[in-house]
Amino acid sequence: MTSQIWSLIGNGVLETLEMTIVSTILAYIIGVPYGILLKITGKGEILEQKIVNSILALFANIFRSIPFLILLVFLIPFTRAIVGTSIGTEASIVPLTVGAIPIIARMVEQSLNEIPYGITEAAKSMGANSWQIVTEFILPEAMPSLVSGTAINMATVLGYSAMAGCIGGGGLGAIALNYGYYRYQKDVLFITVFILIVIVQIIQESGVFTAKKIRH
Amino acid sequence: MADTKPIYQLNNVTKVFKDKTSEVRAVDDISLEIKEGEIFGIIGMSGAGKSTLVRMLNRLEDVTSGEVVFDGKVLGNLNSKETRTTRKQIAMIFQSFNLLSQKTVLANVEIPLKLVGVSKAQRREKALEMLKIVGLEEKAKAYPAQLSGGQKQRVAIARALVMNPRVLLCDEATSALDPKITEEILNLLKDINERLKLTVVIITHEMDVIEKICHRVAIVDHGKLAEIGDVKDVFSNPKSEAAKHLILPTVTGDNPFDMTIKKCYRIVFDGRAATEPVIANLVKETGESVNILSANTRSVGGIGYGQMIVEFPLDPRAHKIVKDYFTKIGMEPMEISKEVIE
Numbered sequence: 001m002t003s004q005i006w007s008l009i010g011n012g013v014l015e016t017l018e019m020t021i022v023s024t025i026l027a028y029i030i031g032v033p034y035g036i037l038l039k040i041t042g043k044g045e046i047l048e049q050k051i052v053n054s055i056l057a058l059f060a061n062i063f064r065s066i067p068f069l070i071l072l073v074f075l076i077p078f079t080r081a082i083v084g085t086s087i088g089t090e091a092s093i094v095p096l097t098v099g100a101i102p103i104i105a106r107m108v109e110q111s112l113n114e115i116p117y118g119i120t121e122a123a124k125s126m127g128a129n130s131w132q133i134v135t136e137f138i139l140p141e142a143m144p145s146l147v148s149g150t151a152i153n154m155a156t157v158l159g160y161s162a163m164a165g166c167i168g169g170g171g172l173g174a175i176a177l178n179y180g181y182y183r184y185q186k187d188v189l190f191i192t193v194f195i196l197i198v199i200v201q202i203i204q205e206s207g208v209f210t211a212k213k214i215r216h
Numbered sequence: 217m218a219d220t221k222p223i224y225q226l227n228n229v230t231k232v233f234k235d236k237t238s239e240v241r242a243v244d245d246i247s248l249e250i251k252e253g254e255i256f257g258i259i260g261m262s263g264a265g266k267s268t269l270v271r272m273l274n275r276l277e278d279v280t281s282g283e284v285v286f287d288g289k290v291l292g293n294l295n296s297k298e299t300r301t302t303r304k305q306i307a308m309i310f311q312s313f314n315l316l317s318q319k320t321v322l323a324n325v326e327i328p329l330k331l332v333g334v335s336k337a338q339r340r341e342k343a344l345e346m347l348k349i350v351g352l353e354e355k356a357k358a359y360p361a362q363l364s365g366g367q368k369q370r371v372a373i374a375r376a377l378v379m380n381p382r383v384l385l386c387d388e389a390t391s392a393l394d395p396k397i398t399e400e401i402l403n404l405l406k407d408i409n410e411r412l413k414l415t416v417v418i419i420t421h422e423m424d425v426i427e428k429i430c431h432r433v434a435i436v437d438h439g440k441l442a443e444i445g446d447v448k449d450v451f452s453n454p455k456s457e458a459a460k461h462l463i464l465p466t467v468t469g470d471n472p473f474d475m476t477i478k479k480c481y482r483i484v485f486d487g488r489a490a491t492e493p494v495i496a497n498l499v500k501e502t503g504e505s506v507n508i509l510s511a512n513t514r515s516v517g518g519i520g521y522g523q524m525i526v527e528f529p530l531d532p533r534a535h536k537i538v539k540d541y542f543t544k545i546g547m548e549p550m551e552i553s554k555e556v557i558e
Contacts, residue, residue, distance in 0.1 A: 127299075128331050
């Protein structure tokens with residue numbers, strides 16, 4: 001393999017990390033409040049709102065049931081409107097974020113569901129308002145679970161970012177596709193896949209490690 | 217204590233839980249008063265509605281009809297902000313402790329103060345003071361997972377006291393603890409009641425808990441108030457079937473005798489009568505005898521009580537002589553019927 005390809009792969013790693021990290025962060029900014037709302041508007045919860053809850057649940061389900069590759073194509077006009085182009089690393093961040101939001105929302109909801117109702121009841125008995133119940137009681141209690149959920153979500157976004165390579169996104173996925181698939185350079189394919197495996201390992205293990213460290 | 221004003225007044229309080237197919241009257245037309253500064257017990261079998269009842273005292277549950285008056289205010293008339301303010305005066309502890317597992321003991325105790333925006337330094341000082349009261353200041357930096365059940369409940373008590381509440385509601389607070397630890401927690405509650413003049417409401421299914429520290433007791437059965445009164449009166453002279461039922465199991469316990477087929481009676485004597493050889497006098501005076509099946513002494517609200525389960529003679533004449541004797545000396549025997557034991 002030429003040094004040109006190595007520098008290409010090096011660049012691909014950076015692009016993949018950029019897409020994964022930026023998309024995950026953006027998706028969490030929306031996904032966490034989304035997940036919290038899903039939880040607290042549910043039946044028997046502190047802000048029970050049947051209609052709001054049904055709408056939130058419906059949207060989360062619709063976006064999760066669209067295969068990511070289709071979502072990528074489907075969002076091209078939206079991506080163009082925001083980034084100005086539908087090609088490249090920055091452009092990939094848009095569909096990656098949109099695709100990750102409902103997954104994160106459900107994951108957050110799941111983590112919050114693990115907290116026993118007694119905690120909410122204790123919070124209420126102390127005169128806490130809904131905001132305080134969420135920020136002072138439920139979120140701190142759910143933190144270890146939220147952290148390990150983050151690792152899983154990030155690995156999912158990483159997998160999606162490789163798919164973004166199909167329609168002109170950058171990163172390792174594009175390299176694997178262009179060199180490994182279209183040009184039959186199996187060595188490039190193996191190396192990119194190997195690097196992806198290593199990145200997923202690092203994300204997952206550091207998530208597990210952090211969750212363990214902060215769990216009491 | 218009899219002349220103190222009520223802190224709680226419940227007027228015809230009813231709670232109905234409805235779902236599509238059925239309707240459950242968890243609390244059914246209960247009226248009672250809880251006096252300021254007393255330790256008030258609410259006892260009943262599981263499912264009797266006592267947990268729902270206590271949740272209406274801090275409005276974790278709303279009443280279906282009737283009203284709960286706390287310190288002159290009808291809880292049902294308060295808006296959500298007023299409700300939250302009022303709740304800060306009504307602390308609560310739980311069977312499952314409900315501590316935040318991800319926060320230290322100190323941080324747990326600080327929480328109620330944090331909710332009202334007290335500065336960190338002041339929170340710390342006040343929380344440490346509360347931990348001192350419950351005897352756990354050396355555990356301030358520990359996490360709940362590192363504590364025993366009894367210690368967790370002490371932390372919960374410290375957390376409950378940190379806002380200087382008027383009332384402490386205890387929802388089966390000792391039910392998850394072993395008897396020795398239960399006794400320690402009860403002593404702590406009694407101590408807090410006396411030192412801080414704090415009204416304590418105790419929900420339990422164990423008569424032992426009521427006998428040990430409560431001044432007055434309400435017996436709840438199938439959502440209804442079966443009986444209410446001073447603990448020593450209910451203990452020595454239970455009127456309702458529910459009360460008899462609750463008092464007897466602690467007597468019969470593992471009693472190997474089948475008392476349902478014999479003429480068995482429960483006789484209660486307080487400290488004064490306990491010094492007299494009652495049974496010996498019975499034999500001397502009447503020539504009749506009884507068979508003692510079980511006997512023990514216990515402290516009810518600080519007064520020593522003895523109770524005996526005795527088998528009376530089957531012969532109707534002798535039976536009457538024995539019964540009259542006990543009535544004469546002021547120890548009305550209570551017949552133990554089959555229904556009471558079951």
